[in-house]
Amino acid sequence: xxxxxxxxxxxxxxxxxxxxxxxxxPHRVKRTHRIDAARAAYEAAVExxxxxxxxxxxxxxxxxxxxxxxxGRTAFCHIEDEGGRIQLMLRSNTLGKEWLKQFEKDxxxxxxxxxxxxxxxxxxxxxxxxxxxxRMISKAIRALPSAKEVVDxxxxxxxxxxxxxxxxARYRERYADLAVNPEVRDIFRARSKVVSSIRRTLDDHDxxxxxxxxxxxxxxxxxxxxxxxxxxxxxxxxxxxxxxxxYLKRLLVGNLERVYEIGRDFRNEGVSYKHNPEFTQxxxxxxxxxxxxxxxxxxxxxxxxxxxxxxxxxxxEYEGKEIDFGKWERVRLPDAIADRTGIDFTKYPTQAExxxxxxxxxxxxxxxxxxxxxxxxxxxxxxxxxxVQPTFLYDYPIEISPLAKKSADDPMIVERFEGYIxxxxxxxxxxxxxxxxxxxxxxxxLQEMYGSEDDEGxxxxxxxxxxxxxxxxxxxxxxxxxxxxxxxxxxxHSIREVLLFPHLREEx
RNA sequence: GGGUGCGUAGCUCAGUGGUAGAGCAGGUGACUUUUAAUCACUUGGUCGGGGGUUCGAGUCCCUCCGCGCCUACCA
Numbered sequence: 001x002x003x004x005x006x007x008x009x010x011x012x013x014x015x016x017x018x019x020x021x022x023x024x025x026p027h028r029v030k031r032t033h034r035i036d037a038a039r040a041a042y043e044a045a046v047e048x049x050x051x052x053x054x055x056x057x058x059x060x061x062x063x064x065x066x067x068x069x070x071x072g073r074t075a076f077c078h079i080e081d082e083g084g085r086i087q088l089m090l091r092s093n094t095l096g097k098e099w100l101k102q103f104e105k106d107x108x109x110x111x112x113x114x115x116x117x118x119x120x121x122x123x124x125x126x127x128x129x130x131x132x133x134x135r136m137i138s139k140a141i142r143a144l145p146s147a148k149e150v151v152d153x154x155x156x157x158x159x160x161x162x163x164x165x166x167x168x169a170r171y172r173e174r175y176a177d178l179a180v181n182p183e184v185r186d187i188f189r190a191r192s193k194v195v196s197s198i199r200r201t202l203d204d205h206d207x208x209x210x211x212x213x214x215x216x217x218x219x220x221x222x223x224x225x226x227x228x229x230x231x232x233x234x235x236x237x238x239x240x241x242x243x244x245x246x247y248l249k250r251l252l253v254g255n256l257e258r259v260y261e262i263g264r265d266f267r268n269e270g271v272s273y274k275h276n277p278e279f280t281q282x283x284x285x286x287x288x289x290x291x292x293x294x295x296x297x298x299x300x301x302x303x304x305x306x307x308x309x310x311x312x313x314x315x316x317e318y319e320g321k322e323i324d325f326g327k328w329e330r331v332r333l334p335d336a337i338a339d340r341t342g343i344d345f346t347k348y349p350t351q352a353e354x355x356x357x358x359x360x361x362x363x364x365x366x367x368x369x370x371x372x373x374x375x376x377x378x379x380x381x382x383x384x385x386x387x388v389q390p391t392f393l394y395d396y397p398i399e400i401s402p403l404a405k406k407s408a409d410d411p412m413i414v415e416r417f418e419g420y421i422x423x424x425x426x427x428x429x430x431x432x433x434x435x436x437x438x439x440x441x442x443x444x445x446l447q448e449m450y451g452s453e454d455d456e457g458x459x460x461x462x463x464x465x466x467x468x469x470x471x472x473x474x475x476x477x478x479x480x481x482x483x484x485x486x487x488x489x490x491x492x493h494s495i496r497e498v499l500l501f502p503h504l505r506e507e508x
Numbered sequence: 509g510g511g512u513g514c515g516u517a518g519c520u521c522a523g524u525g526g527u528a529g530a531g532c533a534g535g536u537g538a539c540u541u542u543u544a545a546u547c548a549c550u551u552g553g554u555c556g557g558g559g560g561u562u563c564g565a566g567u568c569c570c571u572c573c574g575c576g577c578c579u580a581c582c583a
Contacts, residue, residue: 005552006518006534073540092540109533123541143533145519164519168575180519223583269582270509372583380582400583428583446583458583494576505574 003141010141013106017136020102024139029114031062036083042119042127052121054130060116061086061129062137064179070104073097076128079113087128088115094132103134110140110179145169146180171502190309191486191498195262197308198282198482201301207258207284212247214240214264218461221245221403224267227277240266243479244283245403249432250467252287252475260284262482273494274424277503280482287473291415291431294476295392298419298427299328302390302485309489318422318491321388325489328419329391333379336393340382345375345397349412370449372399387420402442403477404430419480421488427480434475436468 003011014024033041038059045055063079063086073092078085092100107113117131145164163181164170170177170184177184199209217236219226221243229238244261251259262282271277286294306314306325314326338344341361348354351371358365358374365377375397383393394417398406404414415431433439443460486498496502 004518004534009534067543069542069545071539071542071545074542076542076545078543087543089541122543124543126541126543128541143518146533166515166519166575168515169519171575221583225582267582270580272580272582273577275582376583396583402583404583507574 006143007141010108010139013108014139014141017106017139022136024136026135026137029062029137030060031114032058032060034083035061035063035079035081035086038086038119038129039084039127045119054120055118057119058116059119059129060114062112062114064140065107065109065111065113068104068107068109073100075100075103079115087122087126088117088134089120089122089128089130090134091130094130095134107136108140108143110142110144111136112138112140144180145173145176167496168504171496171504172507174500187486187490187492187498188500190490191482193308194305194486194489195280195482197305198301199262201297201304202258202260202282202284205258205297207260207286208256210248210251210256210259210261211263212241212244212261214266216241216247218459218463220458220461220464222265222267223400223458225269227266227268242267244281245477245479246461246464248283248285249472249475249477250464252285253467253470253472257287257473258284271503273496274484274487276483276495276499279495279499281479282482283477283479285432285475285477287475289476290474291394291417291429291476294429294478295328295330295394295417298392298429298478298480299326301480302326302419302426305485306489316489316491318488319493321422323389323421323488325390325421327390329389331391331393332395333383333393334395334413336383337375337378340386341378343378345371345378346410346412370399372397376400384420384425385423388422390419390421392417392419401430402446403433403439405433405435406438424484424488425481426484426488427478429476429478432472432475432477434468434472436465436472439468440465 017024038061041057041059042055045057046052050056061079061081063081065077066080066085067078069076075090077088077090079088090100090103095103113134114137115129115131115134117129117133120128120130122128164177170181178188203209215229215231215238217238219239219242222245224242226239226242229240230236231238242265244263244265248259248261260282262280264278265281266278267275268277269275286297303314303326306316310316315322315324317323334344334346341363343354343357343361345354348357351369351374354371354374355365355367358378363378365374369377379393387393394415395407395413396404396416396418398412398414401414401416404416407413407415417429418425419427433442440460443458443465446458447460483495483498487493487495490498492498
């Protein structure tokens, strides 16, 4: 580690402090109040008749120094903890002229301090800790990347000058981003509310939270390329999971009727504003339910998450558009595509027929695409971008849905739905295929269609078929990208904004 | 993968071929109720890396690295 002049300067301060017997990194501190609690204590004392200019309420606060204004015999600072910010007043007549001089020399923005004193009101009307003693509890060597901020006491509005907003620097040094940008901390508080709300909703419906392998000898449950890894002692090739699906459904065979998992999936594919190589999913499987039951529960889950974030209403704003997370449209996929393109794919049961219909409409496509891919293209190009308000599309073509149960009415259609908001796919669910013979046939079809070298080709999970052969109850299953829901509920256009440490290329 | 924009002090940015700048942060000093405190003085640079054109390159060209945006891919 090489230090800049500024850093060497601060290291010299550490030496200076130790020389006069002050430890800049003490082992233990004593905090009596978080800053919001101190403010509340002040208000309570004033309400109880205390003199506002000097309540006599004693408090010891800890936090980071965020501003220092030194006036010679008096200095004002702000410190910040998770409960907010409060001003400190340091006076030479209580702390000593020499002490204040040393404070000015050795304390910097970003240092953590412990300050004891009593709560009072300054001449300008700001609640302030009049400090009787203050010490360093952790010296910062690097300067925080933010300069100055003003907080309007009335509105709480914060104006930042030369804000730390370079995205690359913010993601690489997320700790500094969080330390300096309170709205970034709020994003992750909101995200945490989303996750706990989802967990609460499922728990309330008697779902059991479980954990299944991340390192898997055979990957499956989604169409994605996996990351590979290797177990040294076992000399075994392993994959990082691309979904939880096949393991969770094995649990239904084991008579666990309602299971869910919240965790990380890994997909070795391109990154974009809505794709990160690792991302957080929730999946649940629900015995004796079908995809319409799952739709109802999805609505409840998303509604609860929105209420947890917004605090009461389900109405949010995303990219300037008002979105009601409590109100869903339900449209059959064939109808949605027909409305937008004039093509009802159910009338074209083969690739050749559908391709001809698309050609007749001047729709460009790769002629090697299978029928399922063509339908997926129609969905992606003509329907998905327009699904701004929450919408379930249901009844999907069988070719792109190997784990979903066929419709009783049409063997080319499966009981599957996807949920869309703001033109973005949010979740995917089906009445799960539980017929082991059909399942094996579907896997074989995929293998023949794509072959094992193709990215789409997947190894057949024989054990999964074996499990299903013991009998799997009819069930509805569901998967949702939590990062995307967090994006929608925090009005962020990039998945990186809702990941604490998004994947970046190696720093050179 | 393709297109495009960006990369200059700790942070935010200016600088379109002629001596590398500003504000804030940092340093020295003044100042006993300030809040972007103020005032005076002041330190700080591999201009992302490498190569080229030129008398001369932060600036023009090539290349590499990183990031953003668009696009493509994505059961």
